[in-house]
Amino acid sequence: MSLLDLSIKELRNKLDNKEITAQALIQESVDRITELDPKLNSFITFDTDYVKSQVTDFQENQLLSGIPVALKDNIVTRDLATTCGSKMLENFTDPLYDATVAERLRTAGSINMGKLNMDEFAMGSSNESSHFGPVHNPYNLDYVPGGSSGGSAAAVAAGLVKAALGSDTGGSVRQPAAFTNTVGLKPTYGRISRFGVVAFASSLDQIGIFSKTVEDNAVVLEAIAGRDEMDTTSSVQEVPKFSELLETSMAGKKIAVPEEYMSDAINPEIRERVLEAIEVYRGMGAIVETVRMPHLDYVVPAYYIIAPCEASSNLARFDGIRYGYRADNTTDLDNIYEKSRAEGFGSEVKKRILVGTYCLSAGHYDAFYMQAAKLRTVIKQDFDVIFKEYDVILGPTTPDAPFKIGEHSKDAVKVYLNDLLTIPANLVGLPAISVPAGFTKEGLPVGLQLTGKAFDEVGIYQFAYAFEQATKYYQIKPEMKGGN
Template identity: 55%
Template sequence: MSLFDYTLKELQQMLHKKEVTVTDLVDASFKRINEVDDKVKAFVTLNEEEARKQAKELDEKLNDETSILYGMPIGIKDNIVTKGLRTTSASRMLDNFNDPLYDATVIQKLNEVNTITVGKLNMDEFAMGSSTETSFYGKTRNPWNLDYVPGGSSGGSAASVAAGEVFFSLGSDTGGSIRQPAAFSGVVGLKPTYGLVSRFGLIAFASSLDQIGPITRTVEDNAHLLQAIVGADKLDATSVNADVPNYSEAMQQGVKGLRIGVPKEYLDEGVNPEVKEAVMAALKKYEELGATWEEVSLPHSKYALAAYYLLSSSEASANLARFDGIRYGHRTDKRVDMIDVYKESRAEAFGEEVKRRIMLGTFALSSGYYDAYYKKAQKVRTLIKNDFEKVFEDYDVIIGPTTPTVAFKIGENVDDPLTMYAQDILTIPINLAGVPAISIPCGLTEAGLPIGLQIIGKHFDEATIYRTAYAFEQATDHHKKRPALGGASE
């Protein structure tokens, strides 16, 4: 077995029995990266020298009171700021942001439990995309089939875990950017409740929607990683001081008596037949485990896509205004006056998708259109949130597919923005409502591509989501399947 086939709990036991060292874990990570990343292209920047130095120090400090994440190699999405480690948001604009002066709050929390950052992971530029094809540094590929996308925008985060390059990673989710790549890449990805995890140090795309979350091989590992990064933060006014249970203990309770709602809108036409079949098989498994399910309705979901792209693009237009070629970031080499420095720098450094969303957002916020578009989208957002709250009056969780289709071929949809936007149609309502949701593997298509099952919970009820996901995982073997590049001994 490869080290990457063990759970975090098993690896910690091996560390304490002296069967492996932290240095061995870091060596295994970089060995794997050297073997496969020229094909997968999950990493933008590696942190090898510092990671090996840190591993040596942690080997000397190992004791019985170390955390379960102690010494574990992790990859970080490249829009999460890391002190002294290049952070580009996969953009030309921040290509020269080589030495950030501070860590994001989640990185501080990971440092406290002694994880080891092995590098920064590729993504869609400024997190705008669903396939990791808009990165300035090239396309990341799906370890299950290198001709296919890994999903996005956290494609590098999902692909690195699926390919066995790191034990787990952090991504960010604005409209499905953790869950959709987790589904496409056959791994576990959670978007926490809005406000549960600090956004300080996350390069903002849409501030009312963005959330940092964990991507892992198993549900239990996911719970351990989330446990380490949650909590209120005085540097993030939107973070919440919520009661946080022990997620790994709560998940052991089983699902007998659990009430599941299945939105009819999530299994409508447009959902791939193999995806629908896998979801129905998962619901049957839940029945066998003692849960019950009924069809429900989220009637305003059909408006979510339009509302999301108006709201997220409006916020992106405001957030990206700071990248002007003056204070930091790319500055044009052309000899122009000050106003043209702004124009030329932004024209040169932003990619097509980023420009498209800035233009859409600026239009929606402009005089004469604000009420017609932005304000109306906010009203629709409230209706979507109310839909979820109504269903949760009678049900513990909502279950459906994570995505309407499985991974598509690289280049297949990149020139068709509307088709790309529709990839997030089943994940976007969750961000608009601010509720938590997880994607877990629930099968493979005949072509061997992963299918994701999405479990949605009430605000700050990640414990029930984990309990639901863990019961299914323990009753099936989907999480044990590995791609050809999946980190097992081949």
């Protein structure tokens, strides 16, 4: 058995008892990345000298001491490149500070193995828009791993690292987790600091966690959650010992399944896996009932107005003057702006900037952005009604299974609709988790999503843990087939 097959707590026990060394564990991670990542393309930056420098100087006797992790490449890391998967920031190779989550991981003793591939500026659902090429799904290399945190998902699924951080604006942790048979958590808005995370849509963005198991996920959340004076949107809520509160009886727990989550728009195989999951919960004594979420049809339109509007504002700083790529052979200031942004941004980013700028322009702000903001409030009211009676909301993480690389390259709407079931939690700031729920006939992973009340990460972890222990889908390893 590989050391990387053990849980974080098992590894910590072996390290504490001197049964293994951090050097041996990290070398195994280095070896796996060296061997497998050329097939996956999950890392943008992997520097063995940087890794070795940490192993000689990490914090011992901490929550994650000696544990190999990696970070999505929109999380700023001191002395290590942060590119956002873009040409615009390709040469941002020497940041002067760490994002709060990077600093907290280091303080907890973890070893950062590098920076992970992503859709450019986190805009995408397949990890095909990266300037550094697409990431491949470890369960079948011909398929996407989901996005925008596809590199993080693939690295964890393939066992290159024990955990990875991603960002989730409309499902960019949960959707790739579902596509790669991993656990992906988007916590409550404010649970984790966003300081040092390159902004896409500030009212929606949230750092999330990938792991193979619920327990590993909970351990990492303990290490990075909590108030940060550098982020005024971070919460003062107490951070529980999540990993010690996972076991509880499901008897009498109430689960809501919105009928809209199980409509004909959902792939039949996905729906079948979810129905099987419902029976697992019923077998454990939970009460599962169908409810209505009447405004779900408005989720994607509202998101694809709000997110581009905020993106157009946040990405205005990348102008070729203050930040990022500057074009050559320019004639004047306006020409610098035009050529630098035209050459520095990819097509998906340009598309969203243009949509956002249009929706915020005079004459359109009230008609588009304000209406989307009102819809956001209505959608929140749908959740409030359900949570008066139920503990969690259950459904598929995605409406469809992983698709082949390039399959939807000319159908943006099809790709956007992949976020239909994940976007609601971002719009209203609630915690949600995707947990492995089985496979399609083609051997492609399926995810089960659980959404909870604000700051009830303990609750959704308990539901996820109970299902995980009953099914143990996480034990099914990827075969790295395909890719011919």
